[in-house]
Amino acid sequence: MSLVRPEDWVPQGIEELEDRAWEALRETDRSVCVTAGAGAGKTEFLAQKASYLLQTGLCLAPKRILAISFKRDAAETLSARVRKRCPEGQARRFVSLTFDAFAKGLVDQFRMAVPVQYRPPANYEIAFPTNDALNDFLMRAGIHNINAQQLARIIAHVRIGDADQGAPANLQAIFDEYWNDQLHGRPTAYLTFPMINRLAEYLVRANRRIHAAIRMTYPVIFLDEFQDTQRAQFELLTSAFDKDHNTFTAVGDDKQRIMGWAGAMPNGFEVYTQQFDARPISLLLNWRSHTDLVAIQHIVAQSIDPNVEHAVARGEKTVDGHVCAIWDFGSEEEEIEGLAGWIAEQVGDGIPAHELAVLVRNRPERLEKELGPALAELGVPLRNVARNVGSIAIQDLLAEELSELLLPLLRLGAEKRNPAAWSLAQEQLRRLEAISLDDDLGLQRSAARTEALVKSIRAYITSHDPRAANAVGAVALLIEEIGEAVIRRVTPSYTRNADFARVVEGFELLLSECLGDADSWSQALDRFEGRNQVPLMTIHKSKGMEFHTVVFFGLDSNSWWSLTPNKMEEMNSFFVALTRAKQRAFFTNCRDRGGRINWLESLLGAHVPRIASEDIA
Numbered sequence: 001m002s003l004v005r006p007e008d009w010v011p012q013g014i015e016e017l018e019d020r021a022w023e024a025l026r027e028t029d030r031s032v033c034v035t036a037g038a039g040a041g042k043t044e045f046l047a048q049k050a051s052y053l054l055q056t057g058l059c060l061a062p063k064r065i066l067a068i069s070f071k072r073d074a075a076e077t078l079s080a081r082v083r084k085r086c087p088e089g090q091a092r093r094f095v096s097l098t099f100d101a102f103a104k105g106l107v108d109q110f111r112m113a114v115p116v117q118y119r120p121p122a123n124y125e126i127a128f129p130t131n132d133a134l135n136d137f138l139m140r141a142g143i144h145n146i147n148a149q150q151l152a153r154i155i156a157h158v159r160i161g162d163a164d165q166g167a168p169a170n171l172q173a174i175f176d177e178y179w180n181d182q183l184h185g186r187p188t189a190y191l192t193f194p195m196i197n198r199l200a201e202y203l204v205r206a207n208r209r210i211h212a213a214i215r216m217t218y219p220v221i222f223l224d225e226f227q228d229t230q231r232a233q234f235e236l237l238t239s240a241f242d243k244d245h246n247t248f249t250a251v252g253d254d255k256q257r258i259m260g261w262a263g264a265m266p267n268g269f270e271v272y273t274q275q276f277d278a279r280p281i282s283l284l285l286n287w288r289s290h291t292d293l294v295a296i297q298h299i300v301a302q303s304i305d306p307n308v309e310h311a312v313a314r315g316e317k318t319v320d321g322h323v324c325a326i327w328d329f330g331s332e333e334e335e336i337e338g339l340a341g342w343i344a345e346q347v348g349d350g351i352p353a354h355e356l357a358v359l360v361r362n363r364p365e366r367l368e369k370e371l372g373p374a375l376a377e378l379g380v381p382l383r384n385v386a387r388n389v390g391s392i393a394i395q396d397l398l399a400e401e402l403s404e405l406l407l408p409l410l411r412l413g414a415e416k417r418n419p420a421a422w423s424l425a426q427e428q429l430r431r432l433e434a435i436s437l438d439d440d441l442g443l444q445r446s447a448a449r450t451e452a453l454v455k456s457i458r459a460y461i462t463s464h465d466p467r468a469a470n471a472v473g474a475v476a477l478l479i480e481e482i483g484e485a486v487i488r489r490v491t492p493s494y495t496r497n498a499d500f501a502r503v504v505e506g507f508e509l510l511l512s513e514c515l516g517d518a519d520s521w522s523q524a525l526d527r528f529e530g531r532n533q534v535p536l537m538t539i540h541k542s543k544g545m546e547f548h549t550v551v552f553f554g555l556d557s558n559s560w561w562s563l564t565p566n567k568m569e570e571m572n573s574f575f576v577a578l579t580r581a582k583q584r585a586f587f588t589n590c591r592d593r594g595g596r597i598n599w600l601e602s603l604l605g606a607h608v609p610r611i612a613s614e615d616i617a
């Protein structure tokens, strides 16, 4: 595989990088800390730096780059960008995972190296305990001197098998009792992600061979959205890696720190810069939004950080009229009807429904119940991306390896010609069989394999109407013909039966739902992928994403009672919502539900006018 000289390397898929981004890209001997505002291209920068390191051989086989993101879809987007730009042999050495997947991968692989007291059985289940479940444990265990939140902190922070950490004996006892309860208290053992983190941290700290292997395999580590890193996650990194063997590139924006409630470090950038002797670099451009929106974003940014530099907008404005406003509604019915009507009009004007996102502070399922039917009546589907199909969220399912493998094959089965699906299917099958692009015989074999698979699924689809009941058969046929064992062998996160079954079940459920009343398989696949559906999500789920237009539902003192000038994290959430928009950001306010947030309106001033519902155009 031929390599490019570093001085000849040019960015791919974008025209240019700003000077400071070039500096951060070429800094390969030392860790860097890249901070920048929204839309600065931080995630894109990581994809470019990965291509640079792989294509120039600065990260040479068998060494790998480990990229850690917070959300499944963010990790997948990053990996897809690298796959698009680098030859397969190089792209395979870019390992893009969430923190949770990274930790779980270590635990599943090295489970037997965990001390017996904490060792989960292979068939453990993942649990997401509520406060009620934690309180229930405290009651059963007769522990009265701590509450559920304190218990959660103990579980997240006590280190396994570390006599030097100085954890008070009573906390250690509670920790051990909780572990015993989760592993042995019921017929099935349960682990939460904070527990998995503790196991992974133990493995890399206490087992010299695992530590050495992981440190050597990943000399380069990328961290996206670093501002939301929790102390326990950072501890896993510092136990696994060090500045003599590994270089980090962390990117993030303190103004977008919205996971403080979940333990994100308040001074993460400072701690990271010190620990890894990182060079701080800040970026200035905003590639996402146009000048008018960036000016409004700057007002909010300044209220979070008075010293923030004014970003330079590089997005192009393509709309007329207001780019940001608060829409005033009298009653909730009027608000739902007004919003649905406006969205339908926009779709009629040619803006794809999936580019019109509706964001809420919390409980999207509540709004889904009201807005969904109102939009459906106007012929526009709404998708709550956080909704679970089986026990996996739609947003996560779409980023699963299984979806990437099956979707292009189903497309080829349903559609006569689809070159994009053909090349995706080929790429997936080459990945399964580890065939490189210079292996002519392998390529022929894989093309023949793809053709055979397409023939089978096409025969199935032709002989089965687009009906819900036919989803399971289509999925089973593809998994059987590709080989379940093959799929699971190359996808570490499918090693355990329960993990693979969960994804298959989610895939089948969503496909049968989409086939429901579809006219064709092709239409059902569009639905599956969320094409031409208005996405509905919380601000947390919208992190890292962008849309033509964003409508935030419920900017009032009742829906967002916690948005006050001294609650920094709430202001950060508002900033995240506002900055997801490429062209326009609107906020709905409904008098029946709650009052105006006057201080915010005065802060935004004339830039963000209030518009009466009848004047919304």
Ligand SMILES: Nc1ncnc2c1ncn2[C@@H]1O[C@H](COP(=O)(O)OP(=O)(O)OP(=O)(O)O)[C@@H](O)[C@H]1O
Residues within 6 Å of the ligand: 014, 015, 016, 017, 018, 036, 037, 038, 039, 040, 041, 042, 043, 044, 045, 253, 256, 287, 288, 543, 544, 545, 546, 579
């Ligand atoms: N150098 C560049 N040239 C042109 N477009 C770019 C460049 N860098 C990023 N973009 C585009 O700008 C948009 C924002 O990029 P990206 O999502 O990487 O920003 P970010 O800093 O991670 O944003 P945020 O923190 O707000 O989530 C994307 O559409 C991306 O494709």
